Amino acid sequence: MRERWVPDARRNAVADAVGRLLMRGHGTFPGMREIAAEAGVTTGTLQHHFGTKDDLLLFALEHHCRRCADRLTARSEEGARSPRQALAVIVTELLPLDEERAAETSVAKAFVSRAATDPGFAAHYRAQRKILLDLLGEQFARADVPDPSAAATILARVIEGMRTDCLLLGPDAVDVDAVLDRLLRPRDTP
């Protein structure tokens, strides 16, 4: 008998395959047959579960964002002690420090160019960005940093830079503590 799958699990497996291919491949989006081979299915399966290729890619993007968000909420209690530690958890969880997070980062990077013109992907970017800004801003407010939302905007940008540094130069190129030191140290108040 053919393997039985709950359809969502199959879609998630395909999305994971896309992540692995984007991580290993040359950065360009893989073809349908390549995705099917990596996922251990045929292109017919892909056509059935996702209509078109763009639907598949958009689902893959959402899948990896969802996984990252799940990890963030799962570790959210670790930040109960100090806002500084909460920020460290968030930043570290977004860095490509293992295969799973490397795939997520590769996916995110690959879709930036796409989002520049395609409104669907752009909307997704905006939504994801807002979630991150809220998370960071909350911790900056707890840390009594003046203008916490501005601080969150800056850290979000630093995170993006750290993700590519880590992806292209290796894990030793980033130092979470050094970054938080500089962004959290108290300032003169006039």
Added chain:
Amino acid sequence: MRERWVPDARRNAVADAVGRLLMRGHGTFPGMREIAAEAGVTTGTLQHHFGTKDDLLLFALEHHCRRCADRLTARSEEGARSPRQALAVIVTELLPLDEERAAETSVAKAFVSRAATDPGFAAHYRAQRKILLDLLGEQFARADVPDPSAAATILARVIEGMRTDCLLLGPDAVDVDAVLDRLLRPRDTP
């Protein structure tokens, strides 16, 4: 008589065409015929001046980086008054605020994913990053910021984030002065 070109000018024109296509297109690398059409030549011309497509793309990347670097050195004297203004010039020049800089940013973004696996593109990224870090670090040192190279690393990452914010959310999403305010305001010295 057929138009005469000094070969370098033709290559640069092709590289500009690639930039425009990456800016307007959906983020994926354009095909040879598309590039040829945009540049007003045929694929034979492309094959003659660049051997293969990868050579063409790498040249395009170098071309746009060179243009940006040229603009930076051309405006370098404007930063003579204050390091803060020098930093503002550098950051602004890297943001996609007109067609030329938008093309440069699109090119840079498109090649990040590629650099993750291809050593040639990765080397280019490292070199370009070092140049920027030196430029920024020099100004932070002039501003008597403690650990100027660490500050430069952070600002370089912020710049990368600002570039995508500006590209995806529009010019109003970035505020150079606000960023420099936060990164340059004096700190408590223990």
Added chain:
DNA sequence: CCACCTCCATTACAGATGTAATGTAACAGT
């Protein structure tokens, strides 16, 4: 038993892809 549906494999196809191969003008050197 029968229709019906989901799930999937296979095949087919029209179009795009990078590039090799070939031809051909224009000019440079001798």
Added chain:
DNA sequence: ACTGTTACATTACATCTGTAATGGAGGTGG
């Protein structure tokens, strides 16, 4: 004038692309 080289244009081709079309296997409700 002959030769060689540069700078293209055109054609050809094998391969890859996304997807439409078709068919079939297995489970489900009547």
